[in-house]
Amino acid sequence: MSEAPIVEIRDLHKSYGATPVLRGCTMNVNRGEVVVVCGPSGSGKSTLIKCVNGLERYQSGSIKVEGIEVGAKDTDLPKLRSRIGMVFQHFELYPHMSVLKNLELAQVHVLKRSRAEAAERGRQLLKRVGLEAKADAMPVDLSGGQQQRVAIARALALDPQAILFDEPTSALDPEMIHEVLQVMTELATEGMTMMVVTHEMGFARRVANRVVFMDAGEIVENAGSEEFFSRPRTPRATEFLSKILSH
Amino acid sequence: MNYRFDWTPIWEQRDLILSGLWMTIAVSLVSLAISIVIGFVVGTGGASGSRSARLGAALFVDTMRNIPLLIHMYIWYMALAFLKLPAFACAVLGLSLYSGAYVAEVVRSGIGAVRRGQMQAALATGLTRIQAFRFIIYPQALRIIAPSLASLFSQLIKDSSLASVIAVAELTYEAGAIEGQTFRTFEVYITISVLYLILVTVASQLVMLVPGARNDASSARFADA
Ligand SMILES: Nc1ncnc2c1ncn2[C@@H]1O[C@H](COP(=O)(O)OP(=O)(O)OP(=O)(O)O)[C@@H](O)[C@H]1O
Numbered sequence: 001m002s003e004a005p006i007v008e009i010r011d012l013h014k015s016y017g018a019t020p021v022l023r024g025c026t027m028n029v030n031r032g033e034v035v036v037v038c039g040p041s042g043s044g045k046s047t048l049i050k051c052v053n054g055l056e057r058y059q060s061g062s063i064k065v066e067g068i069e070v071g072a073k074d075t076d077l078p079k080l081r082s083r084i085g086m087v088f089q090h091f092e093l094y095p096h097m098s099v100l101k102n103l104e105l106a107q108v109h110v111l112k113r114s115r116a117e118a119a120e121r122g123r124q125l126l127k128r129v130g131l132e133a134k135a136d137a138m139p140v141d142l143s144g145g146q147q148q149r150v151a152i153a154r155a156l157a158l159d160p161q162a163i164l165f166d167e168p169t170s171a172l173d174p175e176m177i178h179e180v181l182q183v184m185t186e187l188a189t190e191g192m193t194m195m196v197v198t199h200e201m202g203f204a205r206r207v208a209n210r211v212v213f214m215d216a217g218e219i220v221e222n223a224g225s226e227e228f229f230s231r232p233r234t235p236r237a238t239e240f241l242s243k244i245l246s247h
Numbered sequence: 248m249n250y251r252f253d254w255t256p257i258w259e260q261r262d263l264i265l266s267g268l269w270m271t272i273a274v275s276l277v278s279l280a281i282s283i284v285i286g287f288v289v290g291t292g293g294a295s296g297s298r299s300a301r302l303g304a305a306l307f308v309d310t311m312r313n314i315p316l317l318i319h320m321y322i323w324y325m326a327l328a329f330l331k332l333p334a335f336a337c338a339v340l341g342l343s344l345y346s347g348a349y350v351a352e353v354v355r356s357g358i359g360a361v362r363r364g365q366m367q368a369a370l371a372t373g374l375t376r377i378q379a380f381r382f383i384i385y386p387q388a389l390r391i392i393a394p395s396l397a398s399l400f401s402q403l404i405k406d407s408s409l410a411s412v413i414a415v416a417e418l419t420y421e422a423g424a425i426e427g428q429t430f431r432t433f434e435v436y437i438t439i440s441v442l443y444l445i446l447v448t449v450a451s452q453l454v455m456l457v458p459g460a461r462n463d464a465s466s467a468r469f470a471d472a
């Protein structure tokens with residue numbers, strides 16, 4: 001495949017004050033690929049994924065999204081972000097708006113679609129995540145799993161080129177994890193480009209093309225998922241896998 | 248006590264009382280509008296990630312709040328005398344700065360009470376920071392702070408009585424004038440107290456019309472959302 005990667009991260013460094021959090025990360029996400037990022041708590045996964053859409057700044061190195069440098073002064077960040085969806089651990093639906101309004105907002109104010117168009121697209125996507133009946137509900141009246149499916153629909157509403165997920169299931173009760181992973185698996189099957197921080201190794205094994213393993217701000221392994229699970233190359237990855245797979 | 252109430256002189260001066268009432272409403276409304284603008288600008292700065300914005304906001308708030316309002320009135324009246332500004336403008340300026348500082352603190356705490364992830368989620372969809380404040384942060388903050396705003400606005404109406412010291416012909420000023428002519432002290436001050444009470448009640452009820460502000464169930468649900 002000769003097409004340029006959607007996300008291209010080169011030698012990325014970031015620190016909070018004197019504490020280095022990312023120490024020279026390099027990785028790509030190609031079009032149509034699902035890349036899972038895993039690693040112990042505090043290893044810098046959230047920081048890395050938030051650098052991709054410019055929610056966090058970095059001190060050196062480079063991130064290109066569709067060829068555009070995220071950290072460059074003249075980059076139109078809102079425009080770049082509207083092409084890259086993001087799903088958060090705690091859903092972050094807007095609690096003062098109905099489910100449908102959550103889906104309409106950025107369509108209207110960022111993509112400048114008409115209300116009617118946005119509502120139509122919103123309902124379409126709610127149907128797709130199995131929540132068309134909840135269009136007029138308030139987020140607080142939904143279960144965690146339902147809220148996260150709405151959040152995925154909200155990201156999809158902008159017809160993004162890729163979606164970033166930061167631990168989308170780790171705030172969920174076990175019985176709701178499945179419904180969210182189900183939606184994500186369908187997305188992957190349809191060819192959506194995804195960068196997913198998760199501890200769901202079953203999802204990584206079944207759905208991911210590649211797994212990136214981070215530890216202490218470094219990308220320690222970056223391998224095909226088959227290879228990562230059967231033959232981790234580093235002791236750190238081996239230890240992580242044995243810990244996480246044992247429960 | 249042998250005081251005999253006589254309300255006739257008050258009734259005869261009703262035009263003065265009414266014009267004082269209008270002036271109180273005018274001073275309060277204009278100051279209210281300006282202090283809301285000041286409060287949102289400074290309060291947003293105070294809640295921002297930028298250190299210099301936070302510092303500037305804190306400096307403004309501490310200075311303006313800690314000068315007694317009476318002194319505000321005198322200072323702006325004297326300081327702006329060379330501009331030949333009417334006393335009305337000086338009173339509005341003093342009240343707006345003073346009460347704007349309080350509004351700023353309330354706005355800052357309201358913004359702080361909105362989950363941090365809300366801003367990130369809004370930005371992540373491509374909204375600009377200003378749009379994110381307008382559609383996501385302010386509406387949520389406003390519900391949280393509506394009760395505090397209501398009491399600040401009531402305070403502002405009562406505080407407007409200090410404009411009388413720089414001869415703005417509002418309710419308290421007119422009361423003094425009528426009292427001087429009629430010597431019906433109790434009647435005059437009872438009358439204007441009732442008028443203040445009505446104004447304050449109406450104003451605080453209006454603030455609680457902010458969508459969701461009165462709905463206890465929904466604000467409780469917000470708190471743990
Ligand atoms: N705002 C911040 N200020 C200072 N340090 C921070 C900040 N945010 C994160 N860190 C630190 O940066 C490091 C990486 O954090 P990050 O959230 O990226 O880790 P993570 O891999 O996502 O962890 P988790 O699995 O717990 O979500 C941690 O040591 C954390 O304490």
Ligand SMILES: [Mg+2]
Nearest residue numbers: 045046047167
């Ligand atoms: Mg994290």
